[in-house]
Amino acid sequence: MNHPNLQVVDHPLILHKLSYLRARTTPTKEFKELVDEIAMLMVFEATRDLVTEEVEIQTPLEKTTARRIRGKKLVLVPILRAGLGMVEGVLSLIPGARVGHVGLYRDEESLEPVEYYFKIPPQPKGRDFLVLDPMLATGGSASAAVAGLKRRGATSIRFLCLVAAPEGVDRMYRDHPDVPVLTAALDRELNDHGYIMPGLGDAGDRLFGTR
Numbered sequence: 159m160n161h162p163n164l165q166v167v168d169h170p171l172i173l174h175k176l177s178y179l180r181a182r183t184t185p186t187k188e189f190k191e192l193v194d195e196i197a198m199l200m201v202f203e204a205t206r207d208l209v210t211e212e213v214e215i216q217t218p219l220e221k222t223t224a225r226r227i228r229g230k231k232l233v234l235v236p237i238l239r240a241g242l243g244m245v246e247g248v249l250s251l252i253p254g255a256r257v258g259h260v261g262l263y264r265d266e267e268s269l270e271p272v273e274y275y276f277k278i279p280p281q282p283k284g285r286d287f288l289v290l291d292p293m294l295a296t297g298g299s300a301s302a303a304v305a306g307l308k309r310r311g312a313t314s315i316r317f318l319c320l321v322a323a324p325e326g327v328d329r330m331y332r333d334h335p336d337v338p339v340l341t342a343a344l345d346r347e348l349n350d351h352g353y354i355m356p357g358l359g360d361a362g363d364r365l366f367g368t369r
Contacts, residue, residue, distance in 0.1 A: 161324070163331040165340045167203045172196055172342050176320065180358045186367045190243060193292060193365065196320055196342055197247035204288055204318050204340050205232070205252070231256050233279055237291040237303050238262070240362035244290040244318070260289075260303045271302040282312040289315060292361035294322035294341065295354050297329025304334050320361075321345050323354045 178184055179192045211228035214221060231254055236242045238261040245257060261275030279285065289303050300317055307315055315337050317330065322341040325348050330339050345354045353359075362368070 161327045161331065161339075161344070163335060163337065163339050164322070164327050164344065165203065165338060166344055167200050167340055167342055169199060172199050175199075176342050179320070180356065182359065184364075186364065189364045193243040193320065193361075194247035194250075197244040197290070197318070198250055200318060200320075200340060200342060201248045201251055201288075204316055205286075208232070208286060232286050232288060233258055233282075235260055235278065235287055235289045235303065235307065237289065237299055238275065240292050240365060241290040243292060243361065243365040244320075248288070248290070255288075258287075260306060262299045262302055264298070271299045273302065273306055276306050276310075278307070278310065278312075282307065282310050285312065285314065287312050287315045289317045290319075291317075292320045292365075293354055293357070294319040294326035294330070294339065295348060295352055296323075297326035297333075300326065301329055301333040304330075304337055308334075316340065321354055321357060323348045 175192050175196050209228045210225040212223045213226050215224050232252055233256045234245055234248055235258040236245050238259060249255060256279045258278030259275060262271040262273055265272050287307055291300060294300055304315055317337055317339045319341045321343045323345055327339055345357055347355050349355050
């Protein structure tokens, strides 16, 4: 199946850690650590296209030119609550990144996501946004979060998840073909209850010990 918006980041270290993340016997503490570590490894690819510029620096021996990221800071936008589990891993590599938050719940009648909280830094145009959620299942929450960013002026957006279902990737492409989706694994399908198969269970419950 062709997914033109999708990039699977299948580095051996990521695949190794993902195998433990999927295992039902992995305890909460280790699950959190694995989410952090996988997010940290994936952010190398997620930020590959950030624009850099030349700067002059003084080494201990002489002046030289080096490259630094140009423009406004990267903004991480975790989708509450499971997306919070990916923030620290990214911040460990990019401590200067700002962090916004998006809260969504599913309306019981329409089954569509409803925004209840949205906070991002001012002047979103020109910033690079990285939306974080461990799982891309139906794609409803991911699409709504990206739509919320666009309404507020964001133009450079990427979506980063650990596992994705084809249905969610397709939804994102239909709604936001300009937004790249990066995942560690494209799983088989959604089951009748909307869970990714084989998946890793409910990421929020496993992160926060509420299962």
